[in-house]
Amino acid sequence: ATPQEAAVLAQLKDIWSIGDNKVNRWNESVDACNGPWPGITCGLKDAITVPKKCLISNTSCKVTHLDLSNSSLTGEIPFILGGLSNLLSLDLHGNQLVGEVATQLFYGFPHLCHVDFSYNYFNDTIPKLNRAKIEDSNWEHNCFSEYGGCRLLPNMRPLCECQNMTALLLPKCPSWVRKNPIVLYVLVGVCPFSVILCSFLVVMFCFLRRQRKNPIIRRTCSSKIQSVECRPFTYQELEEATNNFHDNRLLGCGGSGSVYQGRFANGSCMVVKQLVKAADYGDTDFWKEVLTIGAIHHPNVVRLRGYCKESRGLERLLVYDYMPNGSVLDALLSNDVHLLPWSRRYSIALATACGLEYLHEHCSPRIIHKGVKPSNILLDRNFTARVGDFGLAKIGCSEQTHIGPQVFVDPDYVLTGRLTDKSDVFSFGMFLLVLIKGRQVLETPGKAQLFSRIQVLAKADDPSDFVDPRLRGVFDKTQITLCAQIALLCTRILPDLRPTMGEIRRILDGTANIPLTTSLINSPGSSSRGSFASECPTPSIGSCYGHRAGSFISDCYMSSSICHGGSDSV
Ligand SMILES: Nc1ncnc2c1ncn2[C@@H]1O[C@H](COP(=O)(O)OP(=O)(O)OP(=O)(O)O)[C@@H](O)[C@H]1O
Numbered sequence: 001a002t003p004q005e006a007a008v009l010a011q012l013k014d015i016w017s018i019g020d021n022k023v024n025r026w027n028e029s030v031d032a033c034n035g036p037w038p039g040i041t042c043g044l045k046d047a048i049t050v051p052k053k054c055l056i057s058n059t060s061c062k063v064t065h066l067d068l069s070n071s072s073l074t075g076e077i078p079f080i081l082g083g084l085s086n087l088l089s090l091d092l093h094g095n096q097l098v099g100e101v102a103t104q105l106f107y108g109f110p111h112l113c114h115v116d117f118s119y120n121y122f123n124d125t126i127p128k129l130n131r132a133k134i135e136d137s138n139w140e141h142n143c144f145s146e147y148g149g150c151r152l153l154p155n156m157r158p159l160c161e162c163q164n165m166t167a168l169l170l171p172k173c174p175s176w177v178r179k180n181p182i183v184l185y186v187l188v189g190v191c192p193f194s195v196i197l198c199s200f201l202v203v204m205f206c207f208l209r210r211q212r213k214n215p216i217i218r219r220t221c222s223s224k225i226q227s228v229e230c231r232p233f234t235y236q237e238l239e240e241a242t243n244n245f246h247d248n249r250l251l252g253c254g255g256s257g258s259v260y261q262g263r264f265a266n267g268s269c270m271v272v273k274q275l276v277k278a279a280d281y282g283d284t285d286f287w288k289e290v291l292t293i294g295a296i297h298h299p300n301v302v303r304l305r306g307y308c309k310e311s312r313g314l315e316r317l318l319v320y321d322y323m324p325n326g327s328v329l330d331a332l333l334s335n336d337v338h339l340l341p342w343s344r345r346y347s348i349a350l351a352t353a354c355g356l357e358y359l360h361e362h363c364s365p366r367i368i369h370k371g372v373k374p375s376n377i378l379l380d381r382n383f384t385a386r387v388g389d390f391g392l393a394k395i396g397c398s399e400q401t402h403i404g405p406q407v408f409v410d411p412d413y414v415l416t417g418r419l420t421d422k423s424d425v426f427s428f429g430m431f432l433l434v435l436i437k438g439r440q441v442l443e444t445p446g447k448a449q450l451f452s453r454i455q456v457l458a459k460a461d462d463p464s465d466f467v468d469p470r471l472r473g474v475f476d477k478t479q480i481t482l483c484a485q486i487a488l489l490c491t492r493i494l495p496d497l498r499p500t501m502g503e504i505r506r507i508l509d510g511t512a513n514i515p516l517t518t519s520l521i522n523s524p525g526s527s528s529r530g531s532f533a534s535e536c537p538t539p540s541i542g543s544c545y546g547h548r549a550g551s552f553i554s555d556c557y558m559s560s561s562i563c564h565g566g567s568d569s570v
Pocket residue numbers: 251252253254255256257258259271302320321322323324326327329330371375376378388389397398399400401402
């Protein structure tokens with residue numbers, strides 16, 4: 001299984017091990033594609049016909065079929081399930097699963113062809129699936145309001161066999177109606193109209209109540225805000241959890257405020273973030289945005305669990321999931337050199353790309369992070385990376401950085417003030433460079449030097465001399481070169497020429513190749529159109545570089561003193 005899949009399966013095991021069910025028999029000491037993991041199949045499975053359009057390359061080491069039917073599963077479907085991104089079939093029939101099957105979950109499964117969610121207790125509505133791909137879906141014997149538990153045809157039209165629906169029995173007409181046909185005619189004419197009117201009023205009433213409770217529903221990624229998941233906390237609760245915001249609970253301080261570990265009365269551990277700059281932001285808009293962020297669920301983003309409106313003074317408080325392994329920055333600065341072996345760094349790159357792809361391409365409206373950097377990429381207990389602090393840019397909280405030079409900030413944004421998803425792509429490129437070269441990148445004073453380092457790395461036949469010495473020579477050269485080439489694409493001067501996060505994720509997970517233009521940069525002096533090399537000649541001492549739409553622009557966006565790249569060693 002891929003590292004991401006292994007992490008998801010470990011979490012599913014925590015949640016779904018019940019009695020002697022299949023999940024409980026998963027043997028974590030062997031790879032899921034290589035041992036006794038009941039219900040899990042990697043590669044192609046004979047029993048299920050997979051149409052050509054669904055096939056993905058190189059599936060033998062990827063989890064492609066998950067069959068947890070009749071496994072006594074209870075509760076809601078955990079969102080981390082969406083991290084099994086190579087699934088072709090998903091069978092959860094015959095359990096006691098409840099709640100909503102969110103459309104959002106299915107964004108995680110671009111190749112899914114067969115789903116069986118029958119014989120559960122799912123309610124609400126059937127999610128909108130990728131109709132072009134899903135061949136067969138079975139939703140019967142659930143509590144979906146729209147179809148009353150019908151089986152759906154591949155094209156999503158309900159095939160109403162509805163065996164479990166009791167016939168609608170109407171009482172016999174009372175005798176006075178039978179004797180007086182005029183009454184009957186009046187009743188026949190008026191009753192249906194009144195029933196329709198009443199139903200309409202009831203539906204309108206429920207709809208308006210829901211709207212008032214969740215005014216931001218239309219702006220979120222998920223179809224519904226589940227208040228139980230992102231809830232209000234009292235100030236007292238947070239004071240008690242953080243030992244009165246004591247220094248011994250302080251995890252770190254960023255530009256937006258201080259971060260405390262909170263231990264709550266129910267035994268849960270969460271992070272309490274005191275936002276200091278947010279006070280300028282209008283009250284209503286602030287809480288609207290916060291609720292929007294709270295509705296976002298993805299295995300590679302840190303969940304916002306709550307907020308506190310009654311904070312004292314100017315501060316505002318947010319509560320997040322606690323990430324036991326801190327941030328990538330913490331791991332890079334730690335004395336333990338074994339914390340970030342190369343294989344883990346590659347998984348972190350991939351997971352971060354997944355999280356950002358989700359924010360950019362699956363949230364509506366899209367969310368631009370604006371603060372992608374090692375301190376905002378957090379590591380959960382399995383060292384799976386999750387993007388933190390997203391959305392805070394919108395409420396004026398993530399401008400600051402505490403890691404020296406603003407190496408992660410897109411120069412095009414600094415120059416033009418135009419913020420797009422490609423600004424995050426730029427920052428992600430720099431983040432890749434940090435993963436390859438380690439903390440020395442954070443100590444480098446200027447972008448010009450860093451750009452030249454990326455170029456040298458991407459072109460190098462053997463990148464060994466240029467990687468983080470803390471890796472002690474243990475790494476996959478091909479992956480290093482691939483990451484360097486992606487970093488080169490991401491840091492192109494012209495944002496339009498940078499890839500999207502979806503494209504980057506596909507290159508990293510092996511489902512797409514690096515574009516041809518990048519391979520051309522391997523030939524020194526080539527003038528490949530669109531490659532960084534041609535946009536930006538290698539800088540020489542004292543020169544600034546960057547050619548943009550006919551005009552020369554200084555790359556010394558921050559200050560001319562940093563512009564002395566080119567000759568330094570990589
Ligand atoms: N959810 C979390 N779980 C565990 N530790 C966290 C969490 N969020 C933040 N931290 C810790 O707090 C530190 C500071 O986080 P914060 O996001 O405030 O820093 P920053 O990224 O430098 O600031 P900013 O994003 O505001 O510029 C992180 O480096 C990390 O060690």
